[in-house]
Amino acid sequence: QSVLTQPPSVSAAPGQMVTISCSGTSSNIGNDYVSWYQQLPGTAPKLLIYENDKRPSGIPDRFSGSKSGTSATLGITGLQTGDEADYYCGTWDTSLGAWLFGGGTKLTVL
């Protein structure tokens, strides 16, 4: 079981919006930046959000990130079938001295 807790799955219709939560503690999310990664089926992970809410070049503004206290949230608007993927949050844990990934959330676009 991951220290960072994500819902195993979320789903929504094309064009709709979805949010994915990532819950941690004061030694990880509460104390460090959060990043998000998208893993399309059969491919390597890809950086989606860094520094809680910043998008790398080439990531559409349909994707957004936020953080409050010991939780972070990834938002995706205008859902497309091509957004179907696993999404992972990640951050450093100062108590463990280790990088943590959430357990991952599988997004289904119905």
Place this chain on the structure above:
Amino acid sequence: EVQLVESGGGLVQPGGSLRLSCAASGFTFSSYWMSWVRQAPGKGLEWVANIKHDGREAYYVGSLRGRFIVSRDNDKNLLYLQMNGLRAEDTAVYYCATRVTIFGPVINRYFQDWGRGTLVTVSS
């Protein structure tokens, strides 16, 4: 264009050793921390190790410390992962990634670019 190409994966017996390589191009390799991240079949991502840009410091997930060794050759733009005493639970796709590390009031760190991975299977 940043390219990271892992190699060296394969089938190995329990207790055996394997050395993975990651060939980097398209960026100044010697300026970046680098990392290994693995993913067991059907499972989530697990951070394995980081190595500082100059190779002088390395950090590991606690459960692997002592069995796995990360190193780099900045002259050849190569990252390595030496894996010893392999176990069935080490079976995974191993990815190398550039690890952005920006020191400030809060250290900003994340995995920016990823390779396609190499599969390691530990089985008799």
